[in-house]
Amino acid sequence: MEDQRAPGQWWRHGPPWRSAADGAEPHRPHWPWRSTALLTAVVLIGSNYAGHSQPDRVPLDGYARVLLLVASLLLLWRHRHPVFVAFGTAAATLVHLAGGHPYGPVFLTVAVACFGAVVAGHRWAAWGSLGLLWGGHALVALWLYRWLPPSGDQGAGVYQEIGIAAWGLAILALSELVRVRREQWARERADRLEAARRRADDERLRIARELHDVLAHSISVINVQAGMGLALLDSDPEQARTALTTIKAASKEALGEVRQVLDTLRASGVAPRAPAPGLDRLPELVQQAAAAGLTVEIEGEPPKLPPGADLAAFRIVQEALTNVVRHSGSRHARVRFAHDGDALRLRIDDDGPATGADAGGSGNGLAGMRERAAALGGTIEAGPRPDGGFRVLAVLPSQIREVQ
Template identity: 85%
Template structure:
């Protein structure tokens, strides 16, 4: 059902057991916007925040040009976090580790690692993100518990186990938040896909409905016009009055067909707008009988049309209309019977003709019967159609009479 649009760029996710996408997803993601604003704001926050943090940590190495370069590297790397999430996750972790190993003050530099890990997890590279954060924590623990003796600042003391547990808790919190964001994004992506699929399904159903309406309207009217045109040609010289009557019937049938086709097409031009005329229902059976009579078919109606919801009423009318059209087109009988039986829960329609069939398509074997079955199935009903033992043809439809309009 589809208009041709350029495919939208979207995040792609691997199955939950895969740490990183393969194939196309392993290549750099191109065509995405650079996250300039967030990166600039984050860089400013890291630089300014670290300057303030320095004042409360006089025992650490004072900030210098080398420290600020490392802070800039860790922050600016985030510009590539959407295109190269794995490289950015490990790059921010490495720059931060070098910064801490050099003895510079603790501060918001850890935020760059958190954002890099978050971007990698959301992009589907879960194991890479976990590995980068895990390596940073393990290396920091090694520095804080053992290598501090040989690294600046001079006279530094070993960090306690409590400090390492706190850092590990923060690492787990970052990973947990990243995983939560990934799950939510996947859920939103599935919901968008479900909504798009539902919209496509509704569009398909609407096209099918319009196709059925056009088929039923045109098949019936054109059958009447065909019969009357043949009659008019046969009687043009011998009985001009009968020929005139046939032409009058053709004019009326074509006018009615044009009106119904216009009503169907109006729903295409203004989707959701109220129709200009009510949809036909079983209350128009007398008109259907008159049209059949104009085509030379006598129709006998047994039973009273019940009150039905609009959808069921339209389906019942179209089924009777299509069945009578098939009698006109495919049966040698000039007499048909329509039986309506309603038991409160379902309407039973039975249309009979006595045959014989005039061709291989007796009773209608193409779109007519398929359309009737689709109409009935859409309402939870059934259609049975086939030849009778005595040579005639029978159509039996059972339609539920209590149907909500939103179904």
């Protein structure tokens, strides 16, 4: 499958090929037929031209062409067996040159093989094969040329060997640069995947908190009102009707908020059509609590906060009151807003006593409140009071100070 990214994204996110180290699924390397065929043609045709321009060397014969073909075709295995290909191309090239045949693009096969070995992580193979080629060529050019073709060869000077060594070092340096860049691409891709996973986890937790807060509060109200309605159905039908009316209103509100959360989930990146709830809905929350038989006293003025902090403060109050309805024998709760320096202190108290095995606050509700506060850099303290009640204290830091 072809890479569909724009050209500018290629350099920003790395090349289109993948490997197991890059975070992709492990797969068997492909056969580089087209590039190998092109390189083989370049080596054979270029060596033929080089033979005409170097009359002092041994003309190309069938033996020389076989060596050129072997060095080129070995590149077919450079992705599967990079070490073998690096040493194989170096050996074939060395034998070709030791036979007195013309210099030419046969060095290109060694360069491509060593490049592939370094990029694949086999640096020692690239360095070793180039060292083998250079050492063997220096031995032939400086000593063995007396007994090797072509006849009358004067050998090579030290400067020529230095030039060949510089060529090899340049190939290795370029290969190392590509290897470092590929490792950087792999790290960046892994970082992007990890960031995407974190965003998905954070979004899943956010949705879970929203659904829990909405459903726990509304179902608690519905449960209390349903019990009241059943108890009064025969003795006080009018009061039972009031309870059913409250159930209808609470269920309608819960459905609306759940729909809003699900709409946000389905349309990622699209602004919600309805504003998120905030402390401006505190009177409505107090009224719902009253319908469940809980009297709520507000102390202090609810501050004006940015949307995210406003939602967190509202959900903390909502969850705390829900816990009072579900887990406390008290029918009275106090919500107090105060400022301590640059921090907003939000305190919810009830007089107890606690009822039920999970009244200590070990469930998802308090965990969600702590996550909301922590996301803003704040803290939540929740636990029984010395006098037998229960207290939730949220401290939200200075970045959500009151908006003028």
